[in-house]
Amino acid sequence: MPSEEYDGGFVAQAPSPPACSTPVERTFELGHPLDLRMTLLTQRMGNADPTAQWRGEESCHALRTPEGPGAIGFAVARRTLRVRAFGPGARWLVERAASMAGLEDDPDSFTPADRPMCDLVHRTQGVRLSRAPVIIYTAIRYVLEQRVTFGEAVYAWKGIVQAHAETAPGPWELVLPPDLAALMKTPDALFMQKGVESRRAATIRELAAGARFLDRVTAANELGKKLRTIPGIGPWTEAMVLGAGLGEPDVVPVLDVNLPHLVTWALAAEPRGTDERMLELLAPYAGHRFRVIRLIHCAGVSVPKPRVRRARHRYRA
Numbered sequence: 591m592p593s594e595e596y597d598g599g600f601v602a603q604a605p606s607p608p609a610c611s612t613p614v615e616r617t618f619e620l621g622h623p624l625d626l627r628m629t630l631l632t633q634r635m636g637n638a639d640p641t642a643q644w645r646g647e648e649s650c651h652a653l654r655t656p657e658g659p660g661a662i663g664f665a666v667a668r669r670t671l672r673v674r675a676f677g678p679g680a681r682w683l684v685e686r687a688a689s690m691a692g693l694e695d696d697p698d699s700f701t702p703a704d705r706p707m708c709d710l711v712h713r714t715q716g717v718r719l720s721r722a723p724v725i726i727y728t729a730i731r732y733v734l735e736q737r738v739t740f741g742e743a744v745y746a747w748k749g750i751v752q753a754h755a756e757t758a759p760g761p762w763e764l765v766l767p768p769d770l771a772a773l774m775k776t777p778d779a780l781f782m783q784k785g786v787e788s789r790r791a792a793t794i795r796e797l798a799a800g801a802r803f804l805d806r807v808t809a810a811n812e813l814g815k816k817l818r819t820i821p822g823i824g825p826w827t828e829a830m831v832l833g834a835g836l837g838e839p840d841v842v843p844v845l846d847v848n849l850p851h852l853v854t855w856a857l858a859a860e861p862r863g864t865d866e867r868m869l870e871l872l873a874p875y876a877g878h879r880f881r882v883i884r885l886i887h888c889a890g891v892s893v894p895k896p897r898v899r900r901a902r903h904r905y906r907a
Contacts, residue, residue, distance in 0.1 A: 611759065614680040618671040618693060625716030626666050628888040629692040632720050632834035635731050636744040640751050640765040641758075652758030652766050653724050655679030661760035664691055677759030683723060692718025695837055700878040706857070714885045719837035726801040727767045728835035729817070732827050733793050734786065742785055749784035770798040793822030810838040833880040841880045842872060849883070855893045856886045
């Protein structure tokens with residue numbers, strides 16, 4: 591049964607569908623390698639995300655769609671991508687499965703010009719830029735990451751999801767993301783219990799109120815303009831939503847605590863960096879700067895920790 595709409599997004603569904611019913615399936619032929627795990631990394635919040643989990647060789651995701659709740663699973667077998675989805679939103683999700691799995695991305699449009707970048711591309715073969723079928727939940731997750739560690743953001747997202755727990759359709763035992771109408775009414779006290787202060791809580795409510803309009807935008811520049819009108823959305827959050835949510839290949843998240851060090855180390859073997867130095871090193875890759883950042887992350891590059899000299903203590907007998 592399709593969901594009832596209101597100006598702020600999609601409201602809670604009527605009784606949940608059976609846990610498992612006849613799936614909507616589709617198979618895609620792969621002309622190039624696809625690293626499903628790394629490609630879909632931006633569509634989950636860590637390994638503890640109750641809305642997105644690996645089940646065997648299948649990457650499974652639960653979402654609320656305009657057609658109702660749904661869950662979709664992706665699995666690669668040889669040179670094919672098999673997709674199956676369950677629930678009232680199954681057909682809607684399958685129609686967007688190709689972009690979600692990065693099949694509409696064109697990694698061949700990026701031609702590395704130097705040996706280090708060629709090595710990086712070779713190490714991350716099959717990584718593509720994914721596009722989220724429902725952008726609002728990507729935006730909420732990155733608001734939760736503002737000014738805290740990733741572990742704290744994961745704890746907050748998991749707590750918020752479980753506070754509004756609703757089982758997703760399908761055989762994977764996933765939980766649906768929180769209903770937007772319920773999020774708008776969530777008090778500060780509940781957010782505070784999950785480690786989210788009132789400022790970020792207010793931004794999440796604003797996002798939920800504007801979800802209907804945000805999810806209709808398909809162009810990166812238009813989405814960026816709409817995001818900037820929401821209090822609490824700055825350059826970093828905007829860039830992450832555009833890059834991870836829309837698969838925009840050239841955005842650069844500035845004002846990140848760790849990213850400049852990671853980029854300068856990967857591209858110039860400099861362990862400490864700034865936004866200015868990061869932008870300078872990424873300039874030769876204009877048009878694909880976010881792609882380069884994703885490849886650096888997916889390659890497992892890590893900045894060496896500075897050596898700390900400890901004072902030697904001498905004790906008298």
